[in-house]
Amino acid sequence: MEVEQFFEDYEVGASRRTLGRTITEADIVFHAGHSGDFFPHHMDAEFCRGQPFGQRIAHGTMTFAIGIGLTATQINPRAMTYGYERLRFPNPVFAGDTIRTTVTIGRKVDDPKRPGFGQVVEICETVNQHGKTVMYCEHILLVQERGSP
Amino acid sequence: MEVEQFFEDYEVGASRRTLGRTITEADIVFHAGHSGDFFPHHMDAEFCRGQPFGQRIAHGTMTFAIGIGLTATQINPRAMTYGYERLRFPNPVFAGDTIRTTVTIGRKVDDPKRPGFGQVVEICETVNQHGKTVMYCEHILLVQERGSP
Amino acid sequence: MEVEQFFEDYEVGASRRTLGRTITEADIVFHAGHSGDFFPHHMDAEFCRGQPFGQRIAHGTMTFAIGIGLTATQINPRAMTYGYERLRFPNPVFAGDTIRTTVTIGRKVDDPKRPGFGQVVEICETVNQHGKTVMYCEHILLVQERGSP
Amino acid sequence: MEVEQFFEDYEVGASRRTLGRTITEADIVFHAGHSGDFFPHHMDAEFCRGQPFGQRIAHGTMTFAIGIGLTATQINPRAMTYGYERLRFPNPVFAGDTIRTTVTIGRKVDDPKRPGFGQVVEICETVNQHGKTVMYCEHILLVQERGSP
Amino acid sequence: MEVEQFFEDYEVGASRRTLGRTITEADIVFHAGHSGDFFPHHMDAEFCRGQPFGQRIAHGTMTFAIGIGLTATQINPRAMTYGYERLRFPNPVFAGDTIRTTVTIGRKVDDPKRPGFGQVVEICETVNQHGKTVMYCEHILLVQERGSP
Amino acid sequence: MEVEQFFEDYEVGASRRTLGRTITEADIVFHAGHSGDFFPHHMDAEFCRGQPFGQRIAHGTMTFAIGIGLTATQINPRAMTYGYERLRFPNPVFAGDTIRTTVTIGRKVDDPKRPGFGQVVEICETVNQHGKTVMYCEHILLVQERGSP
Numbered sequence: 001m002e003v004e005q006f007f008e009d010y011e012v013g014a015s016r017r018t019l020g021r022t023i024t025e026a027d028i029v030f031h032a033g034h035s036g037d038f039f040p041h042h043m044d045a046e047f048c049r050g051q052p053f054g055q056r057i058a059h060g061t062m063t064f065a066i067g068i069g070l071t072a073t074q075i076n077p078r079a080m081t082y083g084y085e086r087l088r089f090p091n092p093v094f095a096g097d098t099i100r101t102t103v104t105i106g107r108k109v110d111d112p113k114r115p116g117f118g119q120v121v122e123i124c125e126t127v128n129q130h131g132k133t134v135m136y137c138e139h140i141l142l143v144q145e146r147g148s149p
Numbered sequence: 150m151e152v153e154q155f156f157e158d159y160e161v162g163a164s165r166r167t168l169g170r171t172i173t174e175a176d177i178v179f180h181a182g183h184s185g186d187f188f189p190h191h192m193d194a195e196f197c198r199g200q201p202f203g204q205r206i207a208h209g210t211m212t213f214a215i216g217i218g219l220t221a222t223q224i225n226p227r228a229m230t231y232g233y234e235r236l237r238f239p240n241p242v243f244a245g246d247t248i249r250t251t252v253t254i255g256r257k258v259d260d261p262k263r264p265g266f267g268q269v270v271e272i273c274e275t276v277n278q279h280g281k282t283v284m285y286c287e288h289i290l291l292v293q294e295r296g297s298p
Numbered sequence: 299m300e301v302e303q304f305f306e307d308y309e310v311g312a313s314r315r316t317l318g319r320t321i322t323e324a325d326i327v328f329h330a331g332h333s334g335d336f337f338p339h340h341m342d343a344e345f346c347r348g349q350p351f352g353q354r355i356a357h358g359t360m361t362f363a364i365g366i367g368l369t370a371t372q373i374n375p376r377a378m379t380y381g382y383e384r385l386r387f388p389n390p391v392f393a394g395d396t397i398r399t400t401v402t403i404g405r406k407v408d409d410p411k412r413p414g415f416g417q418v419v420e421i422c423e424t425v426n427q428h429g430k431t432v433m434y435c436e437h438i439l440l441v442q443e444r445g446s447p
Numbered sequence: 448m449e450v451e452q453f454f455e456d457y458e459v460g461a462s463r464r465t466l467g468r469t470i471t472e473a474d475i476v477f478h479a480g481h482s483g484d485f486f487p488h489h490m491d492a493e494f495c496r497g498q499p500f501g502q503r504i505a506h507g508t509m510t511f512a513i514g515i516g517l518t519a520t521q522i523n524p525r526a527m528t529y530g531y532e533r534l535r536f537p538n539p540v541f542a543g544d545t546i547r548t549t550v551t552i553g554r555k556v557d558d559p560k561r562p563g564f565g566q567v568v569e570i571c572e573t574v575n576q577h578g579k580t581v582m583y584c585e586h587i588l589l590v591q592e593r594g595s596p
Numbered sequence: 597m598e599v600e601q602f603f604e605d606y607e608v609g610a611s612r613r614t615l616g617r618t619i620t621e622a623d624i625v626f627h628a629g630h631s632g633d634f635f636p637h638h639m640d641a642e643f644c645r646g647q648p649f650g651q652r653i654a655h656g657t658m659t660f661a662i663g664i665g666l667t668a669t670q671i672n673p674r675a676m677t678y679g680y681e682r683l684r685f686p687n688p689v690f691a692g693d694t695i696r697t698t699v700t701i702g703r704k705v706d707d708p709k710r711p712g713f714g715q716v717v718e719i720c721e722t723v724n725q726h727g728k729t730v731m732y733c734e735h736i737l738l739v740q741e742r743g744s745p
Numbered sequence: 746m747e748v749e750q751f752f753e754d755y756e757v758g759a760s761r762r763t764l765g766r767t768i769t770e771a772d773i774v775f776h777a778g779h780s781g782d783f784f785p786h787h788m789d790a791e792f793c794r795g796q797p798f799g800q801r802i803a804h805g806t807m808t809f810a811i812g813i814g815l816t817a818t819q820i821n822p823r824a825m826t827y828g829y830e831r832l833r834f835p836n837p838v839f840a841g842d843t844i845r846t847t848v849t850i851g852r853k854v855d856d857p858k859r860p861g862f863g864q865v866v867e868i869c870e871t872v873n874q875h876g877k878t879v880m881y882c883e884h885i886l887l888v889q890e891r892g893s894p
Contacts, residue, residue: 001448001520019336019337019338019341019342020338020341020342020344020345021185021336021341021342022341022342022343022344022354024323024324024327024771025323025324025769025770025771026322026323026324026327026328026769026770026771026774027183027327029324029769029771029772029775030179030183030327030629030771031183031214032629032632033626033628033629033630033632034176034179034180034183034211034214034215034218034629035214035215035217035218035221036170036215036218036219036221036628036629036632036634037217037218037221038221038632038764038766039221039224039764040224040764040765043764043765043766043767044764044765044766044767044843045767045841045843046765046767046843046874047765047843056767059214060230061210061213061214061217061218062183062214064210064213064214065180065183065184065208065210065211065213065214066183066184066185068184068186068210069183069184069185069186069210070185072184072185072186072187072188073448073520075188075189081209081238082237083235083236083237083238084233084236085234085235085236086232086234087232087233087234087236088231088232089230089232096343098342098343098344098345129344150746150818168634168635168636168639168640169636169639169640169642169643170634170639170640171639171640171641171642171652173473173621173622173625174471174472174473174621174622175471175472175473175476175620175621175622175625175626176625178471178473178474178477178622179331179473179625181331181334182328182330182331182332182334183331185330185331185334185336187334187466187468188466189466189467192466192467192468192469193466193467193468193469193545194469194543194545195467195469195545195576196467196545205469222746222818245641247640247641247642247643278642299597299669317783317784317785317788317789318785318788318789318791318792319483319783319788319789320788320789320790320791320801322770322771322774323770323771324769324770324771324774324775325481325774327771328477328481328774329481329512332474332477332478332481332509332512332513332516333512333513333515333516333519334468334513334516334517334519335515335516335519336519337519337522338522357512358528359508359511359512359515359516360481360512362508362511362512363478363481363482363506363508363509363511363512364481364482364483366482366484366508367481367482367483367484367508368483370482370483370484370485370486371597371669373486373487379507379536380535381533381534381535381536382531382534383532383533383534384530384532385530385531385532385534386529386530387528387530394790396789396790396791396792427791471622472620472621472622473620473621473622473625476620476622476623476626477622477778479778479781480775480777480778480779480781481778483777483778483781483783485615485617485781486615487615487616490615490616490617490618491615491616491617491618491694492618492692492694493616493618493694493725494616494694503618617781623779626775626779627779627810630772630775630776630779630807630810630811630814631810631811631813631814631817632766632811632814632815632817633813633814633817634817635817635820636820655810656826657806657809657810657813657814658779658810660806660809660810661776661779661780661804661806661807661809661810662779662780662781664780664782664806665779665780665781665782665806666781668780668781668782668783668784671784671785677805677834678833679831679832679833679834680829680832681830681831681832682828682830683828683829683830683832684827684828685826685828
């Protein structure tokens with residue numbers, strides 16, 4: 001769905017929560033094949049039995065891709081991704097976990113190098129079914145200012 | 150391949166370069182289905198004709214997943230991912246582009262909160278076949294110090 | 299396998315039964331990514347616990363695609379699909395269910411608008427391992443008449 | 448996005464149009480593997496050269512799954528799928544085509560067998576980039592009436 | 597389709613030819629992810645430009661899996677795979693090639709160690725659209741003898 | 746990783762062992778779709794209950810593709826695959842099994858037909874978590890001799 005929002009329209013503190021998605025063993029297998037990362041932490045159940053978590057864990061890159069993918073329901077034609085900061089994975093994701101992401105407008109910053117644009121920082125926090133944070137990052141958007149050419 | 154390295158073993162400035170990988174239309178379709186992000190920038194060739202790049206572009210989350218996945222050839226049992234900083238996508242990836250990643254040890258930092266561990270910052274830079282940077286990030290590792298219990 | 303059959307060769311009441319196939323969680327995850335339908339009824343195990351079926355259910359479009367796909371073992375060069383009628387999903391498909399399809403020639407109808415062709419209606423019924431119908435539809439074929447140019 | 452709508456809330460003639468999606472060769476290969484239908488019309492470019500369309504065509508079951516999948520952006524907790532009628536594929540889909548679906552409320556019908564529910568018929572029409580219809584069907588929803596228990 | 601054949605029923609020289617299948621770039625990407633083999637001969641178009649074939653080539657393991665998979669249309673409940681001999685890949689498979697397999701009964705051998713069974717050797721030859729052999733192997737079946745317990 | 750080795754550099758008896766990988770139900774479903782082999786031994790849990798193994802088994806072509814894929818960590822620019830001999834599957838692979846492959850240099854043979862090249866035979870043995878062999882084959886490499894033009 002397209003939702004047009006200029007820099008001025010973003011409200012610090014505004015928040016939206018995505019649908020949930022259950023991460024499956026199939027997702028982990030997919031992601032290994034997609035990314036080329038077949039490390040035993042993700043792919044070798046026998047190895048994992050001897051590790052602290054006792055089982056295979058999702059790739060961080062997958063938790064990021066799906067955690068952010070869950071938010072991809074609103075297209076703002078006035079915004080584009082500048083980058084991400086402080087990407088963290090405080091807790092592991094296991095097959096069978098159900099995750100969802102909350103996006104909160106964290107702060108708005110002028111962008112002196114890009115006249116007509118400002119930076120909007122979205123705080124993205126992905127939690128599992130126990131309410132534990134499995135992914136945290138700050139998504140930096142460049143957003144057009146109203147009235148800019 | 151397992152390559153055991155303690156905090157002391159990392160040398161600032163040391164660098165390795167991965168194999169190359171050609172990103173395909175199939176990868177973009179996969180990633181949409183895997184992440185759930187079907188935004189027209191990635192999926193709608195007609196829409197993209199009217200956009201600045203003129204064609205579909207890879208998802209940032211995919212460039213990250215594959216760019217980092219390319220580096221997954223050496224397992225260090227003494228290191229674990231703490232997070233990523235300054236993730237940027239300075240240029241787009243198109244179907245047909247070939248990318249590879251260079252990993253350089255950027256700096257080493259004490260980690261006062263975690264005795265026995267230090268932080269190693271790997272600078273990850275993914276470039277396309279024209280030498281243009283398509284992904285940049287700083288991968289922060291927690292690495293055990295030699296002689297720590 | 300090619301099996302040439304003209305309109306006259308179809309016998310009302312003739313029937314064939316396909317091989318069985320176990321539907322897996324991986325199939326449901328695939329289908330979400332393939333179709334772009336990530337509704338929580340298919341993807342969110344936590345949400346589903348509070349729903350009547352208590353667990354994730356297969357997409358109707360998947361039950362249709364696989365139920366019909368199971369029949370794709372005989373190619374008749376004299377027939378083409380005109381469409382489907384009365385597509386129904388009387389019972390849900392869960393991961394772990396094994397389904398198979400029975401195709402019965404239901405009726406034959408002249409096609410006044412297309413000289414040289416007749417309509418053959420295949421009744422397609424997909425059942426699970428408990429004999430419950432999970433998909434029903436009527437597949438309408440246009441089939442060349444013998445001796446038509 | 449959840450959009451609660453009772454039977455009374457549907458307005459005949461109301462219409463929404465989905466995003467577009469470019470169908471790729473990868474989608475056709477996926478769908479063959481997902482459905483098990485490897486008929487040469489979809490999979491054998493050499494065979495197709497001698498056929499009327501001159502090239503591989505998408506499976507009807509895929510055009511249906513993706514055409515309907517494109518509409519899966521609004522969840523109505525008061526509605527459930529009853530079935531589909533008059534599913535047709537008037538024109539083929541080729542790799543490279545971009546499709547989108549228009550959903551129009553076609554009619555509303557009482558459902559005497561199910562007190563408290565009515566039937567809403569959504570006309571789903573999927574068109575390609577030339578405006579040609581590639582899929583048509585009538586999606587029958589059972590929708591709760593306002594004030595039903 | 598089930599076709600019951602005892603050892604005595606196999607006729608040396610009998611032959612069947614499968615449908616054709618066009619190998620796509622998507623298949624090569626899939627196979628890399630499925631097998632974990634991301635060697636640049638299959639995945640790096642830039643690297644391949646400097647190689648004898650000038651382009652990416654299919655994995656041998658994929659040509660084998662698909663070449664043999666094409667033959668999987670007849671199930672003989674009296675036979676099981678013992679192994680394969682002389683697996684060769686005389687010519688490369690490129691994205692866009694169309695392959696099909698011919699299976700010929702090459703010879704029948706007693707199996708002194710397994711009373712009641714004989715060995716049937718199927719010569720499997722996969723050719724591309726130019727008639728060049730891209731895969732050759734001898735598939736050894738253990739087949740029950742008629743009248744064995 | 747590139748490891749340049751001439752014919753003379755291979756030492757009979759030298760051996761390396763790959764990482765392990767847990768085979769999942771998703772892998773079996775993938776492989777069916779990739780290869781086109783949907784035989785009930787791999788795909789129909791109900792059918793398999795009545796068979797000797799009592800459950801679905803991996804395709805031999807998959808055990809080969811993944812068993813060999815696990816070894817794809819060292820590229821030798823002086824070697825190319827000539828073929829495989831004596832491919833066997835002594836024990837089945839089930840979903841949940843973890844496999845790894847040992848590659849041992851079995852023998853070195855002159856190749857009279859190809860001056861400047863010799864044949865190196867790698868014995869590839871894939872075992873499951875119980876130490877049982879699930880795949881055996883002899884991989885024949887053509888390797889350049891040192892000093893050949």
